[in-house]
Amino acid sequence: MIYKSLTIDEISKIRASYYLLGAFLGKFKRAEVPLPGGCNIGSRPIDQHLKGFKALGAEIKIEHGMIIANAEELTGNHIFFDVVSVGATINVMLAAALAKGNTVLEN
Numbered sequence: 001m002i003y004k005s006l007t008i009d010e011i012s013k014i015r016a017s018y019y020l021l022g023a024f025l026g027k028f029k030r031a032e033v034p035l036p037g038g039c040n041i042g043s044r045p046i047d048q049h050l051k052g053f054k055a056l057g058a059e060i061k062i063e064h065g066m067i068i069a070n071a072e073e074l075t076g077n078h079i080f081f082d083v084v085s086v087g088a089t090i091n092v093m094l095a096a097a098l099a100k101g102n103t104v105l106e107n
Contacts, residue, residue: 007094009060010088016036016104017033017035018033018036018049018091019087019090019091020033021049021053021067021069021091022053022090022091022092022093022094022095023031023094023095024069025069025071025074025094025095026074026095026096026098026099027071027098029070029074030069030070031068032066032067032068032069033067033071034059034066034067035062035066035067036096043102045065046088048081048082049077049085049088049091049092050067051082051088052079052088052091052092052095052096052105053071053092055077055079055096056071056072056074056075056076056077056092056096056099056103057071057072057074057075057077057099058070059071059074073100074095074096074100075095075099075101076099076100076101076102076103077101077103077104078104079092079105079106080104080106081106082107083107084107085107092105093105
């Protein structure tokens with residue numbers, strides 16, 4: 001993975017490390033990144049991101065501070081976000097772009 005050139009300590013300081021999930025999941029059907037870190041200017045809930053990936057057919061685990069996503073195949077789906085989230089929309093769109101079928105995202 002791309003982040004291998006960085007240590008886990010270094011990448012865990014990145015506020016939006018989870019934005020790699022959608023792109024990697026779509027392209028490689030697997031992604032593993034640290035939970036978000038960075039500054040303490042506010043919470044970074046990722047539940048809507050994970051909900052979207054699961055709806056596309058991914059299996060999601062969180063182990064030892066890492067988000068691990070796997071999918072044999074991503075399949076388009078109708079996904080309703082519980083709250084407005086531009087970030088989750090972008091991230092799920094990245095995965096859905098290479099999924100089989102159509103995906104509709106709404107809030």
